[in-house]
Amino acid sequence: MTEKPVDEILDRLEARSSQRASPGSAIGLEPSWRRDPFTMLIATVLSQRTRDECTWIASEKLFAKYPTPQALMSAPEESIAAAIGAVNFHKGKARAIKEIARIIHEEHDGIVPSDIDGLMALPMVGRKTANCVLAYAFEKDAICVDTHVHRISNRIGLVCSSSPDSTEEQLREVVPRPRWRSVNELMVRFGQEICTPLRPKHEQCPIREFCDTFSRENDRNGC
Numbered sequence: 001m002t003e004k005p006v007d008e009i010l011d012r013l014e015a016r017s018s019q020r021a022s023p024g025s026a027i028g029l030e031p032s033w034r035r036d037p038f039t040m041l042i043a044t045v046l047s048q049r050t051r052d053e054c055t056w057i058a059s060e061k062l063f064a065k066y067p068t069p070q071a072l073m074s075a076p077e078e079s080i081a082a083a084i085g086a087v088n089f090h091k092g093k094a095r096a097i098k099e100i101a102r103i104i105h106e107e108h109d110g111i112v113p114s115d116i117d118g119l120m121a122l123p124m125v126g127r128k129t130a131n132c133v134l135a136y137a138f139e140k141d142a143i144c145v146d147t148h149v150h151r152i153s154n155r156i157g158l159v160c161s162s163s164p165d166s167t168e169e170q171l172r173e174v175v176p177r178p179r180w181r182s183v184n185e186l187m188v189r190f191g192q193e194i195c196t197p198l199r200p201k202h203e204q205c206p207i208r209e210f211c212d213t214f215s216r217e218n219d220r221n222g223c
């Protein structure tokens with residue numbers, strides 16, 4: 001792993017993102033859900049192991065019926081499960097989000113915790129979910145490491161890690177703090193369209209000259 005021009009890499013991803021007709025949004029969420037900590041938290045839990053379109057459908061149905069912690073904690077679990085039927089593991093998620101709503105209502109006066117430990121004490125909230133809520137809903141400096149951020153950061157050589165938690169830790173060392181919040185948004189769409197899990201489109205990549213994976217593949221091909 002060599003030292004990378006991180007600002008230049010992020011600038012290029014940013015330029016690519018702003019050229020798109022519809023720039024990406026974090027984990028495919030409607031902007032108003034992202035601004036509200038409660039809806040951001042619940043939608044992020046729903047998004048786990050689920051496609052963006054399905055998260056969107058489920059969140060829209062759920063928030064139309066149960067928009068607050070009090071409404072959600074009082075709802076029958078079967079009704080919550082029916083509303084979020086579009087997401088994977090919807091029965092387990094229904095149980096978890098009902099409990100999250102109860103804890104927030106009863107133990108936090110209806111206010112979502114704004115620190116990582118408070119968030120991670122909630123059911124089904126790991127570091128990725130907690131950091132997404134901190135970054136997007138609370139606008140705090142946090143790096144939300146999902147599967148795209150983890151894969152791309154390792155491919156480029158920004159980090160060398162085998163787990164998303166370690167990727168987050170290493171990114172915090174190399175990415176300037178003011179840019180932490182933008183990492184997820186920039187890499188998610190890039191990972192869906194260019195640096196895809198299978199057969200990344202190196203030929204369309206604006207940062208390939210900085211990428212260790214690209215260099216290794218070129219070396220192997222004798223270029």
Ligand code: SF4
Binds near residue numbers: 152194202208211
């Ligand atoms: S060169 Fe290829 S592997 Fe490297 S970041 Fe670009 S698309 Fe991903």
